[in-house]
Amino acid sequence: MPPAAGSAAAQAEGAQPALIAREELVEPVQRINEVLGSYGVEFHLKEPGPRVVTEIVDRKSGELIRQIPSEEVLRIAERLEQLRGVLLREQT
Numbered sequence: 820m821p822p823a824a825g826s827a828a829a830q831a832e833g834a835q836p837a838l839i840a841r842e843e844l845v846e847p848v849q850r851i852n853e854v855l856g857s858y859g860v861e862f863h864l865k866e867p868g869p870r871v872v873t874e875i876v877d878r879k880s881g882e883l884i885r886q887i888p889s890e891e892v893l894r895i896a897e898r899l900e901q902l903r904g905v906l907l908r909e910q911t
Contacts, residue, residue, distance in 0.1 A: 838869060838870060838871075839871060839889040839890065839893070840871070841864055841866060841871045843889075843893075844864055844871055844873065844889055844892055844893070845864070847892055847893055847895075847896030847897075848862045848863075848864060848873065848892060848896070850896050850899065850900070851892070851895060851896050851899060854899050854903065855899075859877065859878045859879060860875055860876065860877060860878060860884065861875075861876050861878050862874070862875055862876075862892070863876055865886075870888065870889065871889045872886050872887070872888065872889070873886070873887050873888075873889065873891075873892045874886050875887065
């Protein structure tokens, strides 16, 4: 069975990633904001066209730091969950 479109495996195989719906990004962005909240940045979802873009914004000034594609947001959220698991295991 081929990997799901938009998955890391599909991207690794050079497949064209599927457009990711805003609804699929809400939870990962919330998780990222929970983890990074103390660092003074927030992730915001923006839909300038057919693709959803995530903005990284300075929490105090509201200044746009960077815009990233939705696929990268999913990878960031997944990686942060992995890191949180490692940190929790090390604390016990």
